[in-house]
Amino acid sequence: MKTLTAFWNILIKDIRNYYLKPPNISWGIIFPLSWTLMQIIRSTENIDIIQLLPGLMAMSILFGTTSMLAVTITFERRGRSFDRLLLAPVSLSILVLAKISGAVLFGCLNAFVPVIFASFFVSLGGINWGILFTAVFLIALTSTLIGLLIAVSAKEVFEAQTLSNFFRFPMLFLCGLFLPIQQLPAALRPISFCLPLTYGTDLLKGTITGSSIMHSAFSILMLLAFAAGLFLISRRSIQKKWIL
Amino acid sequence: MEIVNVKNLKKLYGDFLAVDNISFHINKGEIFGFLGPNGAGKTSTINMLTGLSRPSGGEIHINSIDAVRDIKKVQRIIGIVPDESNLYGEMNGFDNLCFCAALYGMEKKEREKKAKELLNLFNLTEAGNRPFRAYSKGMKRKLTIAAGIIHNPKILFLDEPTTGIDVESARHIRKLILDLKDKGTTIFLTTHYLEEAQRICDRIALIVKGRIVKIGTVNELMESTMQGHIVQLTYQGRMETVQKELKEHFPGCTIKILSNDSSQLINKEPVPLFPLLQLLHNKGVSVYEAKEIKPTLEDVFVEITGLETDRANK
Numbered sequence: 001m002k003t004l005t006a007f008w009n010i011l012i013k014d015i016r017n018y019y020l021k022p023p024n025i026s027w028g029i030i031f032p033l034s035w036t037l038m039q040i041i042r043s044t045e046n047i048d049i050i051q052l053l054p055g056l057m058a059m060s061i062l063f064g065t066t067s068m069l070a071v072t073i074t075f076e077r078r079g080r081s082f083d084r085l086l087l088a089p090v091s092l093s094i095l096v097l098a099k100i101s102g103a104v105l106f107g108c109l110n111a112f113v114p115v116i117f118a119s120f121f122v123s124l125g126g127i128n129w130g131i132l133f134t135a136v137f138l139i140a141l142t143s144t145l146i147g148l149l150i151a152v153s154a155k156e157v158f159e160a161q162t163l164s165n166f167f168r169f170p171m172l173f174l175c176g177l178f179l180p181i182q183q184l185p186a187a188l189r190p191i192s193f194c195l196p197l198t199y200g201t202d203l204l205k206g207t208i209t210g211s212s213i214m215h216s217a218f219s220i221l222m223l224l225a226f227a228a229g230l231f232l233i234s235r236r237s238i239q240k241k242w243i244l
Numbered sequence: 245m246e247i248v249n250v251k252n253l254k255k256l257y258g259d260f261l262a263v264d265n266i267s268f269h270i271n272k273g274e275i276f277g278f279l280g281p282n283g284a285g286k287t288s289t290i291n292m293l294t295g296l297s298r299p300s301g302g303e304i305h306i307n308s309i310d311a312v313r314d315i316k317k318v319q320r321i322i323g324i325v326p327d328e329s330n331l332y333g334e335m336n337g338f339d340n341l342c343f344c345a346a347l348y349g350m351e352k353k354e355r356e357k358k359a360k361e362l363l364n365l366f367n368l369t370e371a372g373n374r375p376f377r378a379y380s381k382g383m384k385r386k387l388t389i390a391a392g393i394i395h396n397p398k399i400l401f402l403d404e405p406t407t408g409i410d411v412e413s414a415r416h417i418r419k420l421i422l423d424l425k426d427k428g429t430t431i432f433l434t435t436h437y438l439e440e441a442q443r444i445c446d447r448i449a450l451i452v453k454g455r456i457v458k459i460g461t462v463n464e465l466m467e468s469t470m471q472g473h474i475v476q477l478t479y480q481g482r483m484e485t486v487q488k489e490l491k492e493h494f495p496g497c498t499i500k501i502l503s504n505d506s507s508q509l510i511n512k513e514p515v516p517l518f519p520l521l522q523l524l525h526n527k528g529v530s531v532y533e534a535k536e537i538k539p540t541l542e543d544v545f546v547e548i549t550g551l552e553t554d555r556a557n558k
Contacts, residue, residue, distance in 0.1 A: 002349020009346035017334055080330040084391075087294055088347035089319040 006090045010098035018072045019106045028106070032060045032114040049122050054204035055177045056114040058197060061139045062168055065107035069100065069147035070160035077242075078156070086242065096235055100144045107140030131207040131216055138223035139200035145230035146196075152237040175201050181213065196226035247272040247399060247430050248293070253302035255288045255454075262288040264454035265302070270399075270447075275421065275431040277445035279438065281549065285454040286434045287327065290401055293432070294324050307398060320348065323397030327404045327434075329384040333377035337368055337387050340376055341394055348395035355394070362390040367416070382413030389417065399430045407436060418444055442541040452549045466539050469547045474537040475509045475517070476502075481529035483507045493523055508537065 018024065039052050076082040085095055118124065146167060154160035172178065174188060175197040181189060192198045199219040206212025212219070248270035255263035263285045270276040280286050291297035293304060295315035304311040311318045331340045338359050345355030363372045366386040371379060379387065385405065392400060402421070406414040421444060425431060435441050441448055442462050449459040458465060477483075487499055490509070497511040509515055521531050539547075 005349045005351070006347050009343055013332070013335070013343055017332065079333065080326065080328055081332050083296060083326065084330050084344070085347070086296060087319060087324050089316050089349075090347060091316060 003090065003094055006088065007094055007098045007101075010085065010090075010095070011101045014072065014099065014102035015105070018068065019102055024068065024106070028060075028064060028110045029113055031063060032056050032110065033117070035059060036114060036117065049118050050209055053114060053118055054201060054208050057111045057136065057204055058139060058175070058177060058201045059172065060110040060114060061107040061136065061200075062143045062171065062197060064110040065103045065140055065143040066147035066150065066164045066168060067161065068106055069103040069144050070150040070154065070164050071157055072103075073099065073148065073151035074154050074157050074160040077151075082242075092235055092239060096148070096231065096238065100141070100148060103144040103147060104137070104140045107143060108136050111136045111140070126210075128207045131203060134220060135200055135203035135207065135223075138203075138220065138227065139197065141227045142196035142200070142223060142230060145227060145234055148234045149230065149237065152234060152241055171195050171197050174198070176205075176213075177201055196223055196230075199223050199226075245272045246270065247307055248276075248432070249303075249305040250293070251303040253289070253292060253304065254300045255285070255292060255297065256300040262454055263292070266451070266454070266456045267302075268449050268456060268459055270430060270432060272430055273425065273428050274446040275425050275433055275444055277441040277448040278432060278434045278451060279441055279448055279545065280434075280451035284451045286451060287403060288454075289451070290324075290403055290432070290434065294322060294401055295319055320395075321398045323392035323395065323400045325389050325392040325400065325402045325405060327407065329376075329388040331376050331384070331388060331391060334375060336373045336375055337363060337379070338372040340387065341391055344391040345394045350395060358394050362394060366390050366420070382409040385409050385413065385417065389420065393424065393429075397429065399432065400424060402431060402433045404435055405433070406440060414440075438541040438545055448541070450545065450548055458544075458548050462541060465541065465544045465548075469539055469544045472498075472510045472512050473514045475511075475515045475520070476506065476533075476535050476537050477509065477524075477531050478506050478533040479524065479529050479531045480505065481524075481527075483529060486524060486527040486529060489523060489527060490520075493519065 035056055036049075036052065039056075073082065076085075085099075086092075088095075090098075115124070147164065150160055150163045150167065154163055174184070174192045175181075175195050176184075176192065177197075181192050181198065184192060199214065199222040202212045202214050203216055203219045203223075206214075206216055206219075246269045250269065251267045253263055253266050254261070266285075266289070278286055278289065288297065292299045293306070293311065295311070295318065299312055302312075306318045307321055309317050332343070335343065341359035341362060342352075342355045345358060350358070360369075360372075363369045366389070368383060368386060368390070371383060376384065376387065389402070389405060392402075405421070406417050409417075418440065421431060421433070433441070433445065445462065447459070447461050448465060449456050450465075451457070458468065460468070483499070483501055490499060491497060494509070494511055494515060497509055497515070500508040500510065502508060509520070517534060521534065524531055
């Protein structure tokens, strides 16, 4: 019960202090909107919103989660308020879970902004919502954990932002969002399959457009494996780097 | 009864030995001062005792719990006030206290009640709904201490609690520390202010270059460096003329002439004042002030550590 109280309060504190701030709310709305508009403007033919949706959702989650967590944790580390959490009688696993939960929620909500807009223009009746929710949650979880790993490596906020971009942009181009994996140069394809976003995007594509290259159960398993691996690495890195 | 027991504690940062095999204990209910110059290993020691750093070797037992193996259990019964305030700038004082209480699993009603009590105790009730970042340095320090004691810890670690704050706030904090001691809280205190340590600590450990060089009560530390009993006299007359008689009456005493009207008598045994004053009076030296000079903790510190302290701290 005491652990749950601590977990809940860390989560609520993060939501109030960081995720519900007007700049972040506007980021969550403006970012997916601007990507949609960009696609519409650059397209010479009639655009198929359904085809755009998986990419928009994946990008919204990736950008929302990685930057938010990396920046907020680096900010707390600099202000030494993160030490207060490390000094509290809360296990490191619970602490990591509490810190990532806010970002995961933020990422999930970001993902549904394009879905809400799309629902005004096209029918979303064919979507398997169970798989869609699972995919969104798992992409948010793995992206947040990547953000946490970045936070552990960075000392300053600007460093965290630079490192985030270093990971995010190559991931976007290699995960099959812009270019199907089959069309990537043969040398780059193995890298694609080492990225959690590849499996998340494929899941989203499968449930929204019906054009996945992997079985949904396999992608879910891979995302779970990535989440577990990233969680353990992040936890170990925190213990090694922050509890000197 | 010992509540903290440290044996052969060591901390290495790469090749640098920050804490070198130190051992000490803290008795239940006492204020234990941990003094040393900058970089002596004070914060490294606190970090190891509180779980912010892993020891490279040695043992720590706090309230009979092995703190090296089970630090989370220890963290339930300790409170930590770091040298720099580590609360959340964007949250107000009341919310900061409630959040800190929640980290210890306190229920909402209980933590709100305790937060109000502490704001009142620290004269911060009016500032309770202002963001922490808008607080003055003294107010920040007080709120950080309040956050450290909101869960009623058995042991409180205070890292330089009065550094850089105004006199009134420092006095208030010292009074609160003594009140906590009266209520049975054991306090581990590091400070740069030797006068403060002398005034409030029951026992003191002096740490230099990672090693504890002296440990004991304030009196024990001072006695260990006392060369003898010193009486300082201020007078009218010529002290030089009575030196011989003085040495005859007080064998073994040394006379140190400081100026035309001031001298010090240094003797192994306490100097009886009445015969001394009578002798001087008979020899034409009129004493109008006589006082015993005792070494201060700063003198002890300088002698033991071989380092000059920051005089500005006085």
